[in-house]
Amino acid sequence: xxxxxxxxxxxxxxxxxxxxxxxxxxxxxxxxxxxxxxxxxxxxxxxxxxxxxxxxxxxxxxxxxxxxxxxxxxxxxxxxxxxxxxxxxxxxxxxxxxxxxxxxxxxxxxxx
Numbered sequence: 001x002x003x004x005x006x007x008x009x010x011x012x013x014x015x016x017x018x019x020x021x022x023x024x025x026x027x028x029x030x031x032x033x034x035x036x037x038x039x040x041x042x043x044x045x046x047x048x049x050x051x052x053x054x055x056x057x058x059x060x061x062x063x064x065x066x067x068x069x070x071x072x073x074x075x076x077x078x079x080x081x082x083x084x085x086x087x088x089x090x091x092x093x094x095x096x097x098x099x100x101x102x103x104x105x106x107x108x109x110x111x112x
Contacts, residue, residue: 012044
């Protein structure tokens with residue numbers, strides 16, 4: 001348990017550092033998975049004080065699966081993204097399809 005907690009914490013800091021290198025202000029939320037509290041966001045990472053995300057890392061051998069709880073939170077809009085990696089891969093980000101469409105429109109200049 002301690003090893004997986006430490007691995008998860010290191011991954012969260014790794015994601016925050018990568019975002020900071022690109023000029024994106026972000027922070028790791030301490031104790032995000034502990035007791036619910038109005039003072040602690042239900043997120044592992046907060047980006048630009050606006051976007052909430054969960055971070056998951058695994059030592060997957062063959063398949064990477066997403067925890068059902070985090071997918072439901074993403075689907076309901078409780079979090080905006082899920083960032084994950086496996087076996088020390090680069091981080092990948094999962095977002096809702098609607099958010100992906102909005103990003104593509106923004107990138108191509110078709111958003112109003």
